[in-house]
Amino acid sequence: MSKFENYYVLSICKTLLICGLVLYLCTIFFFNDSNHFASSHLFSSLKSTISCPFTTQTTSISSTNISHIIFGLLGSQKAWHHRKSYIESWWRPNITKGHLLLDVPPQGDDLLSWSLNSPPYRISDNVSKLLKETNHVEPRVLRMVHGIMEVVREVHEGVRWIIMGDDDSVFFVDNMVDILAQYDHTKHYYFGGHSEYILSNYWYSFNQAFGGAGIIMSYPLAKEFAKNVMSCLKRYAHLRSADRTTMNCIADIGVNLSPLQGIHQIDLRGDISGFLSYHPKSLLTSLHHFDMVDPIFPSMDRVKSVFHLQKVAKYDQSRMLQQTICHKKSSNWTFSVSWGYSAHIYEKIMPRSWIQRPIETFKAWQPSPNPPYYMFDVRSPSWDPCEAPHVFFFKSVEKTQRGEIVTTYTRAWPRAIGACLSSGNFSAEYVSEIHVYSPTTKRIQIDKCECCDMIHEAGSNKADIKYRECKINEIIA
Structure with missing residues (x-):
């Protein structure tokens, strides 16, 4: 388009705009004078008439619930x-x-x-x-x-x-x-x-x-x-x-x-506790093949295990199996909690990138001579005191008077392989119970894991973990 044509088009647009404005002002004056119309009504009707043709009208839809x-x-x-x-x-x-x-x-x-x-x-x-x-x-x-x-x-x-x-x-x-x-x-x-x-x-x-x-x-x-x-x-x-x-x-x-x-x-066999203790950062929706795996809680059969898991699910499903990690740096301990299922203590400060890989306590669905076996990363069970966790399983859940949910995890068995000498010889063998305090608010949009603070007095057989949102630029390591 030439400069002359551009100028011609702009002139026409300006003329139309001025005429439209004059006509609009005259209309307002006329209707206000005769009390036939309120200018605000006219303006709103004009707005709806000249709305952008590409705008789509959306109707409000009620939120999906269980009845749907x-x-x-x-x-x-x-x-x-x-x-x-x-x-x-x-x-x-x-x-x-x-x-x-x-x-x-x-x-x-x-x-x-x-x-x-x-x-x-x-x-x-x-x-x-x-x-x-x-x-x-x-x-x-x-x-x-x-x-x-x-x-x-x-x-x-x-x-x-x-x-x-x-x-x-x-x-x-x-x-x-x-x-x-x-x-x-x-x-x-x-x-x-x-x-x-x-x-x-x-x-x-x-x-x-x-x-x-x-x-x-x-x-x-x-x-x-x-x-x-x-x-x-x-x-x-x-x-x-x-x-x-x-x-x-x-x-x-x-x-x-x-x-x-x-x-x-759950196309896995045997003990799937390693898989459940390191759940991906997403809402848990289902677990299949309960007949094909070991009971998920020690000293319980499959039926009791399922009802035990659902007991805590009644309090907060949004955090079910979600992995949360915190540290007690004075003793070089790392705590990893799979909410509602298990808690682990490592006698060494471990980065999340390492600790989020499930421990291969389970076996592949079918015997296969060569890897890969799984659709996710794993790490092998270890007898190294610096890498093998102390394992605790969910025992009970209740609400506190302060409006928090407290889940309790008790030791499954003695680890009995000695302390991690390279991190200061601070054994966690005497810890027998872990209390985890979490908010009652749901976490549906999970863009980032929660963080936590660990409270433990030296020599006490109990440890408290309090959940909180991570701070800006907080590194979980």
């Missing part, structure tokens, strides 16, 4: 006899919505009188009939994938999210609600977690949600999935993995996985 979520739990009649306690540890009768899908009607005296603390049950659709329609190679896969549609068709008004899981999983519902409240439920979302065992992701897919620990779909996606489930089951009738089939069906709709770190498939 439906659970679909897949189980078998045979396993429910011993697995129902896992679900009953977190299920809230008349509050949590959803149901258990059983393969056959319940049998046995313990199931015929259905527990009010369990989810209501439904019987899965006739798998034999579905096999004929789809020509699928695996009845179990067919039942699990088709189960999503069976849950959706019973959905009541107001549902925003569908969560599918297995009957040997423990969910932390408050954290799930807080996470999902951050997303627009009218959009298409597919949430889930990876397997901890790297080869499981390689064998199936790094883009799938491992469903035992929870597959989460926004309701619009779940409805679309249910509408197309039969054609999808025919299309992938050769697949023997329900999770991969579900992923493919969702991918064909045009939606990909959004991973959540707090969903744990």
